Amino acid sequence: MHLPFRVDGRRALVTGGASGIGAATCRALAAAGAQVTIADIDQPQAEALSRELPNASVLLLDITDEAAVRSAFNGIDRLDILVNSAGIGLVGGVEQTGLPDFERLFRVNVTGMFLATRAALPLLLAAKGAIVNIGSVAGLVGVKMRFAYCATKGAVIAMTRQLAVDYPTGIRVNCVCPGTVDTPFVEAYLEKYHRHEKEKVRAELNQRQPVGRMGRPEEIANMVLYLCSPEAEFVNGAILTIDGGWTAA
Numbered sequence: 001m002h003l004p005f006r007v008d009g010r011r012a013l014v015t016g017g018a019s020g021i022g023a024a025t026c027r028a029l030a031a032a033g034a035q036v037t038i039a040d041i042d043q044p045q046a047e048a049l050s051r052e053l054p055n056a057s058v059l060l061l062d063i064t065d066e067a068a069v070r071s072a073f074n075g076i077d078r079l080d081i082l083v084n085s086a087g088i089g090l091v092g093g094v095e096q097t098g099l100p101d102f103e104r105l106f107r108v109n110v111t112g113m114f115l116a117t118r119a120a121l122p123l124l125l126a127a128k129g130a131i132v133n134i135g136s137v138a139g140l141v142g143v144k145m146r147f148a149y150c151a152t153k154g155a156v157i158a159m160t161r162q163l164a165v166d167y168p169t170g171i172r173v174n175c176v177c178p179g180t181v182d183t184p185f186v187e188a189y190l191e192k193y194h195r196h197e198k199e200k201v202r203a204e205l206n207q208r209q210p211v212g213r214m215g216r217p218e219e220i221a222n223m224v225l226y227l228c229s230p231e232a233e234f235v236n237g238a239i240l241t242i243d244g245g246w247t248a249a
Helices: 020-031 043-050 066-074 099-127 147-166 182-195 195-208 217-228
Strands: 011-016 033-038 057-060 083-086 130-134 172-180 237-240
Touching: 011 020, 020 033, 020 043, 020 083, 020 217, 033 043, 043 057, 066 099, 083 099, 083 217, 099 130, 099 147, 099 217, 099 237, 130 217, 147 172, 147 237, 172 217, 182 195, 217 237
Parallel strands: 011 033, 011 083, 033 057, 083 130, 130 172, 172 237
Antiparallel strands: none
């Protein structure tokens, strides 16, 4: 019997793969048969995850370093799947956003994705592979006090569509746009900005999604897995929301 959503024997690389949505994606791809490379700046966490997964490896990588990215991908002989999951956030409207923070967000969320994609492209074209970019509902709608973050995720969506247009038969490029997902990313936000009222703000984050809860990392990861699988071969240039109904409201 054919089991859907298998990626047996395919080689995948996940940036930001050591935690949150990236880690869940590594687990989902490995469980579906892929050989996964966990690319991250957090080597201890990446190595701990790699010990959980069959045929996994660790690549210590700062995606904002052009020379390091080029060198890392030059050392890879084959790649079928690239998941651009690395990203950072920032709280603040335009008046509260300093230029260094604005540029830092673009360096990681946009420039880093560009560098990884450009370096991986020859390998992915050779394999007729797939790219999945992790965007956000913040690239589709305005989110209060997230000026720089919204700007970067809008760029991720635009980059996804442009790549799908340039390489329509060579690779597939799609973007997943989650709502708020219960990850260490959210915990760090609560600790930094709402330490004295964590549970109150956590409840507000749950209610921001019409279904009444935050997403789970594995739910996002399973959508990524679908986009990487043979069952999604007709899906290209798509921007898929998984947000508990947020953008439908």
